[in-house]
Amino acid sequence: MPSPKLSLQTTTLWEYPSQHYGKGEQGSADYRGATPSWVIWNLLQRYTQEGEVVVDPMCGSGTTLDVCADTGREGVGFDLQPHHPGVVESDARDLPLEDSSVDFFFCDPPYGKNLKYSGRKECIGELDARDQAYFDAMKEVFEEAWRVLKPGKCAAFYVCDVWTRQLMVPIGTHFVFMLNQIFEMVDHIAVVRGNKDLDKGNYHKAAEETNFFLRGFNHLIVVRKPEWAEDEGEAGGRPKSKRKPQDGGEGSRKRGRSGGGPQKRRRGGKPKGGRASDFVEHERPRRKRRPGGRS
Secondary structure, three states: OOOOOOOOOOOOEEOOOOOOOOOOOOOOOOOOOOOOHHHHHHHHHHHOOOOOEEEEOOOOOOHHHHHHHHHOOEEEEEEOOOOOOOEEEOOOOOOOOOOOOEEEEEEOOOOOOOOOOOOOOOOHHHOOOOOHHHHHHHHHHHHHHHHHEEEEEEEEEEEOOEEEOOEEEOHHHHHHHHHHOOOEEEEEEEEEOOOHHHHOHHHHHHHHHHOOOOOOEEEEEEEEOOOHHHHOOOOOOOOOOOOOOOOOOHHHOOOOOOOOOOOOEOOOOOEOOOOHHHHOOOOOOOOOOOOOOOO
16 A cells, blocks of 8 residues: 655654555665665655755665655665675765765664664764764764865754663764764654654553653754865865864965865875766666655
8 A cells, every 4th residue: 555645844853654655665675774765755756856866874775765766866875884885885974975066965773772783893873872983973974074065055953862761862962062063954843753662551651660761753954065165175084173264364264276275185194086986886777756846
């Protein structure tokens, strides 16, 4: 049975009665922790145009790639442990992409150790959100998003708070604060969770008896790399400040090559050199577009 017709969400409270849209599915229903495809669809309708490059550095089962194929965007996916033939193995903190080469950046990161990820020690999913090491790692992801995004383009981060061992960790609030130090804030959206566990009576009984609340929404934080980043020599490299430098100040001087500071070097000393379009499987046929889309 097809899902209800898609339409643009118009408030900062998003809700849709299905994980997927249309007659099929995007990504894999068997992949735990997969992003609801309708969330990505809404983001692409608002912040991208057909033919633009969309990067997901934690692409998992490839939901973002499938939505891009449906909507005429060029999807590029990376993951430490790919579960989709179009996803390339790479660390989200060290993407093989050129500076200022991406039109939209979407990331649904791990936010606790409740799910089994790659098991590799460098995997952010192996870090506990109660520890500072998790937020230090995510800061590197945020900075990498800044580096690869074109000036004036947006990124979105989809995350949930966690409650464990009598402790609530407000990950979304931390992310808003951290991202606000780097980017321009566009909006902060609450997405109603469609987790099937929320329908289980034993979960609600435990919440009552132990006096805690089940997580009913995810944070969707949308940010923008400012247009002035290119003019002021901050298009590439690591961001110095989200505020535009004043004329005559130290930060207003051009650094290195046109369009940004020194190109970031990958671990091992090799400079990044890949264009996002190099990772697009152009020969992969696009799916027929679903009804209801603006594009």
